[in-house]
Amino acid sequence: MSAHKRLFMICFGVGLMTSLSAEEAQLNFDTQWQKAEDLRLRAALIGYEWRDTEKILRRSREEYEAGNKAQALSLLSQGYAQSDAALAQATREEDGWKRRVIE
Amino acid sequence: MCLRIFSVIFMCCFLSCAVWADPASDQTAFKNYFYKKFPEIPVGDFINGVYAIDQTRRQQWLEIEEFPPYDIAIDEGEILFNETVFSDGSSYSDCFVDGKRSKKNYPYFDVNRNTVVTLELAINDCRVSHGEQPLKYKTGDIAKISAYLALHSRGEIIEVEVSGEAAINAYEQGKKYYYSKRGQLNFACVDCHVASSGMRIRAEILSPSLGHVSNFPVYRFKWGSIGTLHRRFSGCNSQVRAKPLAGQSEQYKNLEYFLSYMSNGLKFNGPSTRR
Numbered sequence: 001m002s003a004h005k006r007l008f009m010i011c012f013g014v015g016l017m018t019s020l021s022a023e024e025a026q027l028n029f030d031t032q033w034q035k036a037e038d039l040r041l042r043a044a045l046i047g048y049e050w051r052d053t054e055k056i057l058r059r060s061r062e063e064y065e066a067g068n069k070a071q072a073l074s075l076l077s078q079g080y081a082q083s084d085a086a087l088a089q090a091t092r093e094e095d096g097w098k099r100r101v102i103e
Numbered sequence: 104m105c106l107r108i109f110s111v112i113f114m115c116c117f118l119s120c121a122v123w124a125d126p127a128s129d130q131t132a133f134k135n136y137f138y139k140k141f142p143e144i145p146v147g148d149f150i151n152g153v154y155a156i157d158q159t160r161r162q163q164w165l166e167i168e169e170f171p172p173y174d175i176a177i178d179e180g181e182i183l184f185n186e187t188v189f190s191d192g193s194s195y196s197d198c199f200v201d202g203k204r205s206k207k208n209y210p211y212f213d214v215n216r217n218t219v220v221t222l223e224l225a226i227n228d229c230r231v232s233h234g235e236q237p238l239k240y241k242t243g244d245i246a247k248i249s250a251y252l253a254l255h256s257r258g259e260i261i262e263v264e265v266s267g268e269a270a271i272n273a274y275e276q277g278k279k280y281y282y283s284k285r286g287q288l289n290f291a292c293v294d295c296h297v298a299s300s301g302m303r304i305r306a307e308i309l310s311p312s313l314g315h316v317s318n319f320p321v322y323r324f325k326w327g328s329i330g331t332l333h334r335r336f337s338g339c340n341s342q343v344r345a346k347p348l349a350g351q352s353e354q355y356k357n358l359e360y361f362l363s364y365m366s367n368g369l370k371f372n373g374p375s376t377r378r
Contacts, residue, residue, distance in 0.1 A: 047354055049346040050287045082287065089284065097282040100293050102132045 029064055033057065033076055039083035048090040053082040126265045126274055126364055133365045136297065137313040149314035150372045156301050157308050164376065173250055173322035173374045176329040180251030183244055189233035195248070198229035206256035206371050210263065210360050212270035219273050219356040222249055223331055227351075240350025241334035246320045250329055253320060253373035260370055261317060263363040277361030280354050281312075286345030292358075295339075307378065316363045318375035329374065332359055 036057055043049045060075035137149065141156065148155040154164045184195050209222040220228075223245050227237040238245040265274045284291040292312070295304070300311040319332040326334075333355045337347035348354055 044346065047348060048285055051341055051344040051346050052287070054346070085287075089289065093283040093285070096284070097279055097291065100282045100291060101278070102129075102136045102293075102297065 025069075029069075029072070029076070032080070033061060033064075036076060036080035036083055039080065039087060043083055043086035043090065046090050048086045048093075050082050050086050053079055053086065056082065126271065129278065130365055130367060134313060137300075137311050141301065141311065147370065149311060149366075150317040150369050152310040152314060152318065152377070153308045155314075156310070160308070160378075167376050171322070171374075171376055172324075173320075173329050173376060176247045176250045176320075176322065177254050177374065179244075180247035180249070184248050184251050189230070189235050191233050193233050195226070195229055198225070198232070199252075204252050204255070205259060206253055206373070207259040207262060210356065210363055212265070212267070212273055212360070214267060214269060217269055218353065219277075219360045221332075221351065221356055221359055222252065223333070224351050224356070240331065241337060242326070242328060242330045246329045246331050246334075249320045249331060250374040253371065256371045257373070258370055260368060261363060261366050263360065263367055265360070265364050273357045274361055274364060276354070277357035277359070280358045281361055286340065286343035288343040290343035292339065312362065312365065314366050314369050316359065316366050317369055317371050318373045318377075320373060321375050321377045323377045325378065 040049060040053050040057060043053075056075050057079040060072050060079055063069075063075060064072035138146065141149075144155045151161070151164075154161040186194075188194055203225070206222055209225065210219050212218075213220045223240055226245055226248055227240070231237055265271055281292045284294070295309050296312040296315070299309050302309055316332060319335070320329050321335070322329045323335075331350065333350040336355050336358060337350070340347040
């Protein structure tokens with residue numbers, strides 16, 4: 001899935017959550033948060049996780065539980081984007097590193 | 104049209120040859136790059152990192168070396184190495200026999216374990232094989248023992264061997280790690296320590312990669328303590344906003360293997376001090 005589609009899904013999710021009941025919103029947040037976390041773990045598994053992603057997602061969860069939903073969603077979006085970009089970096093570097101080898 | 108196809112095929116062949124060159128050719132190219140970039144630096148002086156480039160910093164460093172801050176770590180490392188008695192009555196000396204305590208024997212590729220063995224890994228292997236808990240890999244007692252052993256290896260030549268399919272694979276993984284961009288800032292080791300070596304990054308000067316492994320463990324003023332090479336790798340990762348890996352992870356061991364091979368022929372001069 002392209003980065004644009006993922007971003008769209010997050011925005012869609014965020015938009016949807018604002019018009020949902022509390023239970024539905026919680027469920028939606030959990031789903032989106034888990035998606036971001038799964039991406040982070042995939043990046044970590046191949047040694048490409050970025051430094052602050054885990055912290056950002058953890059803070060997102062904390063803000064949500066404290067009732068600061070706008071801040072939580074902003075952080076979630078940031079964490080998702082970082083995980084996605086880290087995976088894209090890993091894919092790019094699978095061959096990209098070869099261009100830098102000293103000859 | 105034919106000419107274009109021929110050119111593309113030629114370039115593909117050329118690039119693949121360059122990337123999968125053998126370790127010896129890599130090493131020659133790596134060294135020549137730095138010899139050409141820093142023609143004024145005597146070859147043997149690359150072990151001094153940034154102090155080989157900048158005379159003001161070199162003078163400060165030489166002054167510091169008169170009463171080096173790592174001295175205490177060496178003394179403590181000596182005590183730890185020689186006086187620690189494991190629960191089964193053995194000691195480090197039982198593991199590090201026949202010159203195995205010299206840094207010049209590390210890192211090496213252990214075919215039976217299919218992994219790179221570094222000095223710090225060997226120290227913990229020794230502990231574990233005698234029923235002790237392993238030490239933390241990046242700082243503390245392991246760095247002190249390593250400092251003590253490094254002191255006794257000063258002047259010895261780095262001569263890492265890379266032979267056999269598995270060893271070459273580990274070397275290639277280390278090479279890939281070195282040249283791969285990572286982290287939010289999208290930096291590879293090569294970006295700072297090859298292309299930008301000798302240049303300033305804020306108030307600091309970026310050191311050349313050649314000779315990087317020779318002086319570890321180091322006492323860093325930033326740390327206020329002595330630390331291992333893998334601690335430094337972690338710091339570099341963190342600075343480009345990549346999540347640091349665990350000490351003695353396969354990636355860091357392979358990176359150490361690659362970097363050590365690149366510095367073959369230079370002398371060990373650890374422990375040392377760095378800013």
